[in-house]
Amino acid sequence: MTSFLTSRRVRGGLTGVAVAAMVLTTAACGGTTRGEDEGSASAGAATASANPDAEIPADLAVAFLPKQVNNPYFDIAAQGAEAAVAEFEGELNVTGPSEASASSQVSYINTLTQQGADVILTSANDPNAICSALDQARSADAKVVTFDSDTDPECRDLFISQATTEGIAQSQIDLIAEQIGGSGQVAILSATANATNQNAWIEVMEEYAAEEYPDIEIVATVYGDDEDEKSFQETQGLLQTYPELKGIISPTTVGIAAAARYLSGSEYKGRVALTGLGTPNQMREFVKDGTVTAFALWNPEELGYLAAYAGAALAAGQITGAEGETFEAGELGGYTIEENGVVVLGEPTVFNADNIDDFDF
Numbered sequence: 001m002t003s004f005l006t007s008r009r010v011r012g013g014l015t016g017v018a019v020a021a022m023v024l025t026t027a028a029c030g031g032t033t034r035g036e037d038e039g040s041a042s043a044g045a046a047t048a049s050a051n052p053d054a055e056i057p058a059d060l061a062v063a064f065l066p067k068q069v070n071n072p073y074f075d076i077a078a079q080g081a082e083a084a085v086a087e088f089e090g091e092l093n094v095t096g097p098s099e100a101s102a103s104s105q106v107s108y109i110n111t112l113t114q115q116g117a118d119v120i121l122t123s124a125n126d127p128n129a130i131c132s133a134l135d136q137a138r139s140a141d142a143k144v145v146t147f148d149s150d151t152d153p154e155c156r157d158l159f160i161s162q163a164t165t166e167g168i169a170q171s172q173i174d175l176i177a178e179q180i181g182g183s184g185q186v187a188i189l190s191a192t193a194n195a196t197n198q199n200a201w202i203e204v205m206e207e208y209a210a211e212e213y214p215d216i217e218i219v220a221t222v223y224g225d226d227e228d229e230k231s232f233q234e235t236q237g238l239l240q241t242y243p244e245l246k247g248i249i250s251p252t253t254v255g256i257a258a259a260a261r262y263l264s265g266s267e268y269k270g271r272v273a274l275t276g277l278g279t280p281n282q283m284r285e286f287v288k289d290g291t292v293t294a295f296a297l298w299n300p301e302e303l304g305y306l307a308a309y310a311g312a313a314l315a316a317g318q319i320t321g322a323e324g325e326t327f328e329a330g331e332l333g334g335y336t337i338e339e340n341g342v343v344v345l346g347e348p349t350v351f352n353a354d355n356i357d358d359f360d361f
Helices: 038-045 072-087 106-115 131-139 165-180 196-212 228-241 253-264 280-288 300-316
Strands: 061-065 091-094 119-122 143-147 158-161 184-190 216-223 245-250 273-276 294-297 326-328 334-336 342-344 349-352
Touching: 061 072, 061 106, 061 300, 072 091, 072 253, 072 300, 106 119, 106 131, 119 131, 119 300, 131 143, 143 300, 158 300, 165 184, 165 196, 165 216, 165 245, 165 273, 165 294, 184 196, 184 228, 184 253, 196 216, 216 228, 228 245, 228 253, 245 253, 253 273, 253 280, 273 294, 280 294, 280 349, 300 326
Parallel strands: 061 091, 061 119, 119 143, 143 158, 158 342, 184 216, 184 245, 245 273
Antiparallel strands: 294 349, 326 334
16 A cells, blocks of 8 residues: 555654555545635635745744653654654654643643744643643644644644544444444443543444444443553453453554453453454454454544644644634645534544555554
8 A cells, every 4th residue: 555654763752663554535524525626615714814825934843742652553643743744844842641641741731831832732631631731832822733632622723633523433333233243232441531532432332322223232431541451451351240241342542452462362252342443553463363353543644644734734824723724734635624623634444354454554
C-alpha cells in the first residue's frame, strides 16, 4: 500500500515506528465533506475575519500533548504531527504524562504556556480537568486543538474527531454481533472512566445494541486505565465474573491488545470473541492465531497530521474555528469545520485476516 507520509523518528523520546498510512473513506459521516466542491459550498459560511490565503508563520512552535507518552497509539499520532510540522517548517515539542489520569496534563499545559507555544495539540484525559489551564494558554495567544478525545468545546478552538461517534460505536457493535451470532452476554473494556471519547462511544454502543440487537446483553463496563497490566487483569476478571460471557469490546488500543494477549493463552481462545479499536501491527499475531476475527481503527498518523495542520491554519488566521470554514491539510486535502468546531477525519476501517497484511502501522 502506498503511504502519503514517510516514516520518521519523532522528537521527544518517542520510538520510531515504520508507518504506512492507510487510505480512509473520504466522505465522513455526519455531514463532513471533502473534495473540490466543498470550498465553494461552505465559503459563504466562513467568518469575515478569516483569511484563507494567509501564510503559516515561520518557525511555528507546535506542542503535542497526548494522554500519555510511550503509548504506541500516540507515538504513531505524534509521527503524523511531526510530518505535518516538517512540511510547514515549524518546530514540534512532544511532551506529556506517563499516566493517563484526569489532571495529569495540567502542569504540562502550564509549562507550554510559559514557553510560548503557538499551538497546543492535546488528547484530553478528562473533558473538564484541563480547561482552566487551556484557557490560560489561549489567553496567551496559543491555539488549542484537541484530537482523539475532546474537552468541553468552550476550552479549545477545534476538535479533530477520528470519525463520527455513531460510526465508531455502531461498527464495534456490528462486529461483535456478527462474531457471536447476534445474541449473548458482552462486556466492554474501556480506558479511563473519565475519557470523553470512550464514554461517548459506550453510550451510543448501549443504545444501538438495545435497538438493533435486543438479544445482546451488555453486562459490564470495566476500566483498564490504558495500562497494559491492568487491562490484562480486568479481562481475566470479566471472564471469571461472567462465565457465560460471549464477547468483549475494547475501544482502546492498549485494552484490546492486553485482552487479546490474555485470551490467546487461555481456555477462552476461540470461545470468547474480542473486537474493538487496535492497530494492525499490535493485533496481527492475534488475528493470525485465531484469537481475534476482526477489529477497527482509523489511521492515528493521519489524525496527528490533520491536527497539526488545523493548528497551523488557526495560527495563520486562515480559519477561526467557525462552522463552515474550510482549510487544506497538506496531502490529506481539504476539510470543512462542522458544528461546535469539529473536524472529522474519516470513516474507521475494519481489519481482518484478509487485509491486515496490507497495513503497516
